[in-house]
């Protein structure tokens with residue numbers, strides 16, 4: 337790789353340079369939804385912004401899931417490198433217990449701390465895997481994925497929480513996770529509760545904006561990043577109200593009200609985005625990005641039921657977990673499969689729906705009936721072949737479109753902690769881990785689920801105006817942000833600065849520079865598993881994940 341040294345160093349004349357870089361994360365945002373909202377006048381600001389910048393589909397990682405995808409965006413590195421494959425990870429290579437991941441498990445450096453090495457600071461609001469707060473020079477408020485009671489502990493630096501608390505109208509219960517609030521809407525999907533739930537998300541984004549505005553006005557940093565996660569949650573639970581092209585018509589009065597509320601969410605969000613871009617100033621580089629896209633899920637693949645039918649899995653009680661069992665989430669929820677499975681007769685299983693991952697039981701002292709090492713490769717190959725031949729009994733469609741071996745997507749220092757196989761389903765959906773008579777069943781109504789194609793919209797010095805680029809990788813966002821700040825790109829970053837995003841001559845005058853590889857985090861992945869969530873917190877997190885379909 338050519339290492340170029342050119343006099344392009346914005347850091348040097350920071351005193352005169354008020355330009356900043358702002359990253360606005362829209363969790364799960366997808367052009368298939370946004371384009372319609374912009375066309376219909378619901379998001380006029382975003383429409384105008386897009387016309388004055390570049391846009392591209394942003395390819396997520398496998399699995400296209402919030403924790404690995406955002407971590408890839410904020411590190412510029414693959415899940416194998418940073419070690420975040422899911423919300424959870426095995427406790428050790430030999431173990432079949434899983435635990436929630438925290439910031440301590442992110443195995444490589446983030447852009448937040450990389451900019452610190454160049455005497456710049458970062459503000460990081462509401463990103464996953466930022467609790468406990470990493471040692472960043474600047475501000476960190478971990479948000480949507482942490483219980484509100486922990487917020488004081490999560491704010492960095494010390495004292496920040498009290499400053500925020502003094503802001504008029506600041507409400508930590510709305511800012512962070514308060515399942516007592518959120519679950520009201522999800523229990524029976526009653527019409528009025530839907531509306532309340534959407535309204536809560538509108539208030540949540542307003543709370544986050546309040547924090548952002550305060551910090552941008554009081555003590556602006558060179559890199560400012562905020563994540564709005566209501567987009568993802570609305571699409572998960574309200575897909576049929578958002579995507580009218582998808583067969584379902586919203587006809588009843590209450591359905592029309594829910595749809596109107598959804599549009600109101602996006603209308604309000606558009607207003608907040610306009611305010612943030614105004615606060616950033618005309619010279620700022622502003623990047624909108626999502627971690628994955630969204631689309632409808634039309635059927636359910638009961639992967640453990642399928643494994644049982646093929647005699648690769650057996651339930652200890654002979655019948656396995658039923659849908660009715662999932663109403664109660666208790667302590668030890670993450671280890672439920674450990675006592676639900678018959679380990680003498682189980683060779684493969686999926687512990688959670690979230691990452692579509694299948695774990696193979698290897699023979700060991702603790703699991704003497706597991707698969708001997710010599711049979712591992714042939715067993716895995718056979719399983720892949722059989723999974724690819726699963727078809728929807730109604731339509732005849734192939735259900736599993738791709739099966740990844742772990743070394744294909746998770747190569748790196750944490751490979752042994754990754755699921756042995758990861759499935760991609762034809763409709764983009766998540767598997768079910770519950771017991772079922774039929775392995776494949778159509779859904780009565782489509783629900784929203786992740787798609788690999790997210791969004792990137794960016795505007796700033798040197799960037800084209802009104803240009804659509806070909807697809808970019810989510811790994812390209814970190815280099816793009818670092819380049820915008822005039823910084824070197826670490827050599828071990830997988831992504832690149834997308835040259836086609838810039839006007840002719842801009843990159844020639846200011847060539848991309850590469851610097852030394854990033855440092856590993858102080859507590860490397862795999863060894864950093866200290867407990868930071870209490871049991872009560874874990875139940876709260878599990879409730880949130882269940883509401884979105886990541887836990888059953």
Ligand SMILES: [Zn+2]
Nearest residue numbers: 363364402627
């Ligand atoms: Zn997401």
